[in-house]
Amino acid sequence: MTEEPGDFFSHFRIIRDPRIERTKKHRLETILFIAICGVISGAESWVEIEQFGEEKKEWLARYVDLTNGIPSHDTFGQVFALLDPEIFCKSFLGWIQTIRQRTQGEVIAIDGKTVRRSHDRTNGKEALHLVHAWASENHLMLGQIETDEKSNEITAIPKLLQMLELRGAIVTLDAMGTQKEIAQTIRDQEGDYVMALKGKQNLLYEEVQQYWEDPKLPPEEYHEYETVDKGHGRMEIRRYRVSQQIDWLEPKSEWAGLKSIGRVEAERTIQGETSVEHRYYLTSLEANAQELARVVRSHWTIENNLHWALDISFREDESRVRIGHAAQNFALLRRMALALLKKDKASKVGIKARRLKAGWNPVYLESVLFRN
Numbered sequence: 001m002t003e004e005p006g007d008f009f010s011h012f013r014i015i016r017d018p019r020i021e022r023t024k025k026h027r028l029e030t031i032l033f034i035a036i037c038g039v040i041s042g043a044e045s046w047v048e049i050e051q052f053g054e055e056k057k058e059w060l061a062r063y064v065d066l067t068n069g070i071p072s073h074d075t076f077g078q079v080f081a082l083l084d085p086e087i088f089c090k091s092f093l094g095w096i097q098t099i100r101q102r103t104q105g106e107v108i109a110i111d112g113k114t115v116r117r118s119h120d121r122t123n124g125k126e127a128l129h130l131v132h133a134w135a136s137e138n139h140l141m142l143g144q145i146e147t148d149e150k151s152n153e154i155t156a157i158p159k160l161l162q163m164l165e166l167r168g169a170i171v172t173l174d175a176m177g178t179q180k181e182i183a184q185t186i187r188d189q190e191g192d193y194v195m196a197l198k199g200k201q202n203l204l205y206e207e208v209q210q211y212w213e214d215p216k217l218p219p220e221e222y223h224e225y226e227t228v229d230k231g232h233g234r235m236e237i238r239r240y241r242v243s244q245q246i247d248w249l250e251p252k253s254e255w256a257g258l259k260s261i262g263r264v265e266a267e268r269t270i271q272g273e274t275s276v277e278h279r280y281y282l283t284s285l286e287a288n289a290q291e292l293a294r295v296v297r298s299h300w301t302i303e304n305n306l307h308w309a310l311d312i313s314f315r316e317d318e319s320r321v322r323i324g325h326a327a328q329n330f331a332l333l334r335r336m337a338l339a340l341l342k343k344d345k346a347s348k349v350g351i352k353a354r355r356l357k358a359g360w361n362p363v364y365l366e367s368v369l370f371r372n
Helices: 006-012 028-040 046-055 073-082 085-099 150-161 180-188 203-213 250-254 289-299 301-312 326-342 351-360 362-370
Strands: 107-115 128-135 140-147 170-173 192-197 223-231 234-243 260-270 273-283
Touching: 006 028, 006 085, 028 046, 028 073, 028 326, 028 362, 046 073, 073 326, 085 140, 085 326, 107 150, 107 289, 107 301, 128 150, 128 301, 128 326, 140 150, 140 326, 150 180, 170 289, 180 192, 192 203, 192 289, 203 260, 203 273, 223 289, 234 289, 260 289, 273 289, 289 301, 301 326, 326 351, 326 362, 351 362
Parallel strands: 107 170, 170 192
Antiparallel strands: 107 128, 128 140, 192 273, 223 234, 234 260, 260 273
């Protein structure tokens, strides 16, 4: 070895090697380093990571110990199946803080994603479902936690939030996460929230809906902001309204820090046909409709910039990695790779093309790993 990976792997040294001593033919940091380099460069299985290692052996030897050669695909699979995903994620969080630029009012979107083909029906294992925390401005995943299924997001979200630094941030959640205990967790950590309401909230949803539908609602009770988007035969008008006049809301005191209620009216016209949709929100923010517009629109970047990128550029939904903790740990490898590739502001091509470039050009791979 002539060089060291530097600070990049200093955050991963807290990970305990899960193997027994006599089976350690390769150092853990060697396995981790080859795996992340392989995934950045387009590998989507343990076999492909091994092949990447064999093709880039001379380059890899500059950074890690290859005295015993490149680990086999079975070794990669076994190690990541045994690796504690909570500790691996904790290491990831420590590293992500070094490349994240925190801002006051940063939007942290919370949302879930299922890795569809990670199920193992023979052994009664359901597909892996992960809840993510996404920094919308930085375009970085801040953390993830596994749940048994989507319905269990309610218990997973507080655990995920407790892993994060929320002071000065605005946490956004869909209706699944609109829970009093979650609002309390966010406020306890000095963050704010914008929570979506749906019909399943029953009386609360109905009360907020009736307030906004009242034709006699005086304009001075709310703050309003409007945006218009046009293009390709489509026009969408969004009208944002926020009100702090909520003393009438009976459960107000049960929601920590609740200050305002909001409504978004989305009017879409496509090829002459118009539809209107209303969405309702609870928030601990002051009544500022322009700020509500920024926050609500930022929330959906988790779909476009994380979930969509993982499925299109990393083919995550096709992954059949499933033994032990391997599915969850491989998912984290993909998210690490995506974070590093997104930090490359010089490239004007998409993530898939950047992965190819990293596989072709070791100088570019080094810039992705160490100089973003």
